[in-house]
Amino acid sequence: MRIWMLAFAAGLVLPRFLPMLPGIWACVVFAMVGVLMLMCRRTVALGLFLLGLSWACYQGQNAVDDRLPASMDGRTFWIEGRVVGLPGAVGDVVRFELVDIESRHVGLPSKVRLSWYGGPQLRAGERWRLAARLKRPRGLVNPQSFDYEAWLLARGIGATGSVKAGGRLSASAATDGWRDRLRARLMDVPAFDRQGAIAALVVGDDSGLSRSDWQVLQDTGTVHLMVISGQHIGMLAGLLYGLVALLARLGIWPRQWPWLPWACGLALAGALFYGCLAGFDVPVRRACFMVAVVLLWRLRFRHLGVWQPLLFALNGVLLIDPLVTLQPGFWLSFGAVAVLALVFAGRLGRWVWWKTLLRAQWAATLGLLPLLLALGLPVSASSPLANLIAVPWVSLTVPFALLGTALLPLGGVGEAILWLVGGSLALLFELLSFIAAWRPAWLAVGLPSWALLMIGMGALLLLMPTGIPPRALGLMLLLPLVFPPVTAVPEGRAQVWLLDVGQGLSVLVRTREHALLYDAGPRQGDFDTGERVVFPSLRSLGVARLDKLLLSHADNDHSGGAQAIQRLMPVAKIISGEPQRHAADLPAEPCESGLAWQWNDVRFSLWQWQAARDSNQTSCVLLIEANGERVLLTGDIDEAAEQALVRSRQDVQAQWLLLPHHGSRSSSSESFLRAVGPTAALISRSLHNAFGHPHPSVSARLLALDINAYDTALHGAIRIDLGDFSAAEVMRTQRRFWREK
Template identity: 60%
Template sequence: MYTRMFALASGLIALRYLPALPSVGWLLLMLLAGLMLLAFRVWVVGLFLLGLTWACVQGQRALDDRLADSLEGRTLWVEGRVVGLPQHAEAAVRFELQDARSRHGALPATLRLSWYGGPPVNSGERWRLAVKLKQPGGLLNPRGFDYQAWLLARRIGATGTVKDGQLLTAAHHAWRDSLRQRLLISDASGRAPWLAALIMGDGSGLSRDDWKLLQATGTVHLLVISGQHIGLCAGLIYGLIALLARYGLWPRDWPWLPWACGLAFAGAAGYGVLAGFAVPVQRACVMLALVLIWRLRFRHLGVWLPFLLALNGVLIIEPLASLLPGFWLSFAAVAVLIFTFSARLGPWGWRAAWLRPQGLIALGLFPVLWILGLPISVSGPLANLIAVPWISLLVLPTALLGTLLLPVPWLGERLLWLSGGLLDWLVRGLGLLAGYVAPWSPAAVPLSVWALSAAGALILLLPGGVVLRPLGWPLVLLAVFAPREPIPHGQAEVLQLDVGQGLAMVLRTRHHTLLYDAGPRVRDFDQGERVVVPALRALGVGGLDMVLLSHADSDHAGGALAVQGAIPVVRVVGGDVPGLPEQLQAQPCVSGENWEWDGVTFTLWQWSGASDSNQKSCVLQVQAGDERLLLTGDIDAQAERALLKTPLAVPTQWLQAPHHGSRTSSSMVFLKALSPAAVLVSRGRGNTFGHPHPQVMARYKALGVQVLDSAEQGAVRFRLGAFGRAQSERDQRRFWRDRPG
């Protein structure tokens, strides 16, 4: 039974790793083969094929529901209904629109929209909106968050920006939104947004600093409604009935166990409805139902069967759930607890039952967080040691009871005030802890090294009497002291990050690292924090020898403060120092300055006749052996002509496209003089500037220059001095990254 369940789950999960979905013919063949194998009792292969077939069918349905090419980038008037809880941030309101209609063509079932400076939007309302729509997409960076996969898993077929709109119909029966508003205006000791997140799964009221605090202390799971909250609610109800029955306070005519199981599930399901019944909550309810059935009728079947039943149940309902990090974290946490508790002969005392689980979960989840590219909270076990019982026994019961009793004058408000006060004490304590211990982001390593370290964590989870258990520690420590391939002397590794409409490039020699531009910051999106810093940590960069900001425009220098605040920087150089923040303490770019790191030569140049920030861009030439790279910032054709009169006007194999491929740059005389083999274009897909311009692309094509476009290929990496080819993130194919036809 276990093998068959595992085979079915493996087939459903295999969808995540497919480079492309099979055709209809192959799907029919897989279905017939699976059914025939089941008929001949070849269970494992047959169930695997059936699981894979079902997952592929659902994946294709989600892909088919994406925005058509003909509607890409167009501004349309659409009508639809707001669903879920809109997220009201400082700069915009973000919400999902369903049942959207437009006279210009069929639209996906669900749209995710942002309205900057717009009016309040509430769940259940119908709006007529002027929306500029885009096909689902996202940035592609090493170990970065895959936004496109996240959109597909939530079956969002298009994203867009609202230009204008009018309310058609007010919300009807939008009780969740009304309840959220009631919570947000309640006197909850200043923690009303936290209570809204805890009770309703609405984290839009939390600031970026709040989220950083939760991530630093490994307590995000306490505020994002997940299986833990559903389990806690059910456990409180089950425990209360069991306690009443033990002391004879439960009606004797009512069998306590069926009532305890039934009411526990009803309470958990009610909490799930209150939280919006999203995928994590659905997953938790399925698992809880199976556990309660097992407790009621099938205790002799062991503990792993309910786990596998829940795993398969969730994946059959929504095979795309495997694309979400939360899917892996929630099931991994449950698996760790089952493995560690069931593998021991005797029960733990109350101290061990309180102290050990947090350490074991942290150890068991560390390989999962590592492979997913998520930060690992070093203070997490200690923080959760206090936070879990504090939330479970004090905050959550009073918060839920206060919410239920809000119609009762004074009582519900007082309970929410008490719950908010308890939460405030916890947040203050977490803040003190986060100030002492920062989260750790281990560097990316080969899969074989990760597998050895994961095996070490598994060995350490075994009971203490196992002979080989101490060998797990050196394997786990590979995460800290993992061997990395050194960069040869005289070569430089170049990584152009995918930061959207902006620029950020990492250049590493054997012992030094330089960051050329730091990505854009637009409204509440800081790509220095979101993209550059995680990429540097994934590369194992502990400090930057230089941050070179070509000029002061926000798309090039906007992320610099976030980088400087997260990673030690020895020196900051800028092409337009007066336009940069004073905190950076930038030094001016000096034409002719050159230096050598590990056999690689770096040379700066700036046009003395520049009249604006773009023309003041600090140009960097990097030479490794006989291979050259030229980083040009946003210089225009005038600055290009001035550069051609300098020693930098030599054949250059790699060229960063001036001004993202603007029509005013990449002049033909400039390209002919440098005769690059490849040009690097960093820009946002569907940007309003029209970069790169068709005329510029025609010049590249006429000269036979290879174009490496971040909007099409994601982050691009190559080794300067090795005369090799560039590799891009899109080279690692996944089925959801294919554009709709």
């Protein structure tokens, strides 16, 4: 039975790792062959595998086909639809999802995610008519960053966009949007400014948690505790079951009602209701399935163990939504339960409660380490200590949060309870902040598959019972963590990465022993590209410190992420084209025209126009030469600065040219392109940007001069092995079935 369930789950999971999906007809063939194999007992496992594979591929292809057609990309449409989920507001930006979409245009997706700058308050269940500019799902592609396209596909979102205008057609019905109304009520309760945390625990809405709150939770490895998780579901079910059992034992439970069916029924009802509050995310689905299976077997007086319910839950979650494998939470949720089952199931003797807590935290930290590394997520060294405090704390807090919520209609009673809950959560965050400051989370170097496999085997061996002979080898298998296998840049060569930071710029230059970052990307509201994109990419590439952070000038799209980079990793020196415009906590030296240096036989030289009249013209230009091959990084200089650069004594000829000012019309003049004579041009910009970069006239010049264009909006991050005179490598060629070409 277990082999059959594992085979079915393997088929449902496999598409996650495929570069492309088979066609619908291939899925039909797989399903037919799978059904035939079910008729022979020896091939049942293979038949279930094929059935799972066909179902997952079919669902994945449907989701891919439901995306906005390429012909409609970037266009504005009038659409009507119903608001679903929990609309959230960050600053003056309202973000929400729309379904049941109607429009006179054919081919629009069934679900879109929209942003409305300065928009009104929206409620779930309302129906709106909106003028929205829609875009195909597309995210930044870098050595290490959040896979936004996978996240959108997993949620069934076929387009993103921004609202230009709109009006409400109808209000929310009484049966619609009840979670939204409950969240709004919770956010109005005075609770030591921790209303957002209460809403996260009660309805699973994390929009009320600040960026600093998320940083603390990430640094301490306690993110799973602050939004409804499987642990909360199981705890509530156990509490209801135990309450009925206790009343029955004390003789208080009515005798005409058999206590066991009532205990199981109430426990399951409580778990499902709590799941409804949370919106049935992955951990919640898994927990509800496990609770249902365990209670069913308990009702029939059969001992089931832990692996059978886990496999039932795994198959149930995957069967309902195979695309859930695109979410990190799926792997971490089931991985955590599997690790705890491995550590505690079947062990002889009784555990003292404090030993159980210690062992659970140690095992979860070690067991989830390979998954965190494979997913590129931060690893928290303080997680065992933080969870040792936070797990029982939150477990005791949740029942009171639910009780206070249930008693809100009674006026002051419910609010008083939630006020105490808020005080408890405020104190918990203070403790977690102290732990986070002591030992923040860290991002590991990007590891190859063989190193991840070694670490996984090492963790598995260390989790084995004491006395297993090869258990000590587990420590040796963890050596790639201490000595990560980083590919060194050859002497006399440079590795240049043009990172995909949207409408901005960030270029990493590595030599054998040194690293330089040219610009740090933009910061837009609560989204800091330096923190979310540039820093993770640097760590993935093995950069632990920067010898120089060179900011071409002080505009946000070039220097917005600089403070985050300085905060997150050591920076020996900061140079800027406009040092006077940076904040006081970002001390920068001025760009000195003519300054040159060598790192590992790679030559660097700077230039700046001394007669510059505006910010763009002051951009600090960097020329890099390795083994006779050159790349020219130009910041945002315009045509006047280009001509000044050509007239200077600087030798501007280069094989690679970063187009000035993202390819704007005021830059990249024909005379400048001829003077540089590049064989390839680099363009850093976002797709459908408001500035129209690159300008059609610039693209026409590149075509006329036979200059190849590498564009981050089309190609993702771009890697150049300077000194090898080879073609650039682009990250969008690494195929994923959900990734836009």
